[in-house]
Amino acid sequence: MIKIIFKEHSGAVHEVTGTEGESLMDVAMNNMVPGIDGDCGGDCACGTCHVIVAADWANKLAQANGEEDALIGMTPDKQDGSRLACQVVLNGDLDGMEVTLPEFQM
C-alpha cells in the first residue's frame, strides 16, 4: 500500500492509501477526497483534477506531457508543482507523498 496525504485548501487533511499503478485521481475518488471533479473520467482532457504536488515529491514524478501542460496552462490557479491527478501514476517511490488541492477546479 502506498500512502498519500491530500490537503484541502481549507486545511483539512486526508491520509489515504492506494496501490501501484493507480492514478492519483483514482486514489482521491476511491477515498472520497473532496475537491477533485475529474469530469472527463481520467483522460487528460478537462483539467478538473488539478493538484499541487509538494516540491520534495514533484521531482520524483514522470514529466508532464504536452497535453497535460496545455490544460494546466489554462488554469489561472497554476503553481509550481501543479499536475493533473489523472496523469500521476502511483509507484513505491511515492509512499508518503503530500498533495495540496487548489481552492477551485477550472
Added chain:
Amino acid sequence: MSMPKLEDLTLDPYSLALDSIDVSDSRIFQHGTAWESYFERLRNEDPVHFQKESPFGPFWSITRFEDIQFVDKHHELFSSEPSILIGDMTDELPLEMFIAMDNPRHDEQRVAAQPVVAPRNLADMESLIRERVSAILDDLPVGETFDWVDKVSIELTGQMLATLFDFPQEERRKLPYWSDLAVGLPEISGGDVTVEERNAGLQACFQRFNEIWQERASLSDEERAGKFDLISLLQNSEKTKDMADRPMEFLGNIMLLIVGGNDTTRNSITGGVVALNKNPGEFDKLKNNPSLIPNMVSEIIRWQTPLAHMRRIATEDVELNGKTIKKGDKVVMWYASGNRDERVIPNPDDFIVDRAKARHHLSFGFGIHRCMGNRLAEMQIRITWEEILKRFDSIEVVQDPTYVKSNFVKGYTELLVKLTAK
C-alpha cells in the same frame, strides 16, 4: 438556399437509406425530439457517418461519446480553424475568436481572457446574481399562463450578461438579440436570420461595445481596479488592454462571451423545466432533497446539451471506428448525440436528478477548447433552481414547447407554463 418545411420532415429515420441521413438538417432539432431517433440510428449503425451532400458541403458526423472525446482531445489532428460551426462564416465580418484558432494563438488569447470567468472572480458576483434572479422570480404571475423563455430564461441571461459586462441594464435585451444574429444564418446553422440583419446588428454591437470600452478606459486606474466586469478585466490585462485597436479580435471576443453566455444558459434554464415536467417523480425527489441541485445542474446541462455540435477540419488522414477521415475533411462532433450514448451513459434519455457521475458529459467539450465559462454556467443554473425551490411548488408546462430552428443552438423559442406558489 431553399427552405424545406418542418411538416415535410421524415420523422422515422429508419425509413430512410442510411447514407441519405443528413443530421445537418436543422428541422430535426426544430421538431423537438426527431433528432433523438436520427442520432440513435447513426450511433448504432454508422457511428462515424459520411454525408456526401448537404447544404454545408460534405461532412463527417461523429456520434458516439468516446469518439467525440477522441476528436475533441486531439486538436493536433483536428483543427478548429477557420470556424467551429458546421457552416462557414461569411467573409464580410471575419471575426477573430480563439475558440476558432489553433495553437499557439489559441493559448495566448484564451489565457488572457480566461480569468474573467474564473471561479475566483465569480465568488464576487454570486450575491449580485442571486439578487437579480430573486427579483425576476418574485415578479412572475403565479397561477397564470406565461412564456418561461421570455419572462425567465431570456430575461435572466440578459440581466446576467449585462451584469458581467457592466453593460447598461436598460439595454440588456440587445445582448441575447446580438447573440441570436451571430449564429443564426441559414449558411451557418440552418437558421432564419438574413445577412443584412446580421451585419447591421453586429455593427451596432461593435459600436456600442466600443463606446463602453472607451468610457471604461477613461476611468482612473484606481476606479478600474475595483471593477470586476469583463471589459475592465480585459483592460487590466497586459495582453488584452489594447484589444479595441484590433476590431475583429475585439468584436470576436465580445461575441464569443455573449454567445457563450447566452444560448447555453438560456436553454439550460428552460430545458430544466421541460425535463422535470417529463419526469415528474424527479421534481418530487428534488423538492424533498434540495442538496441534489448541484448534481441536477450537471444533469440538465447533459440532457439539454444547449450547443448541439462543434466542427473541426482533419489535419491529416485519421482512422476512426473503421472509417478513414481524409486530411481536409470537415468533421462534426455531435455533442447532443454523444450525451445520449447508451454505451457510456445508462438510460441516457431519462433525466435523473441524482444520476451517478453526472459531471461526465460532453456539453462543455474536452481538450484545449473546453468551455471556459463552465463554472459560471453551473453557478447561474444552481442559483436559479435554489431560488425557484424557495418560491414555487410546481412549474406546470401547459403546452408543448416550440424549438429553435438551428443545428447548433439546441433550444426553445417558447414554453408556456403555470406556477403554483409554495
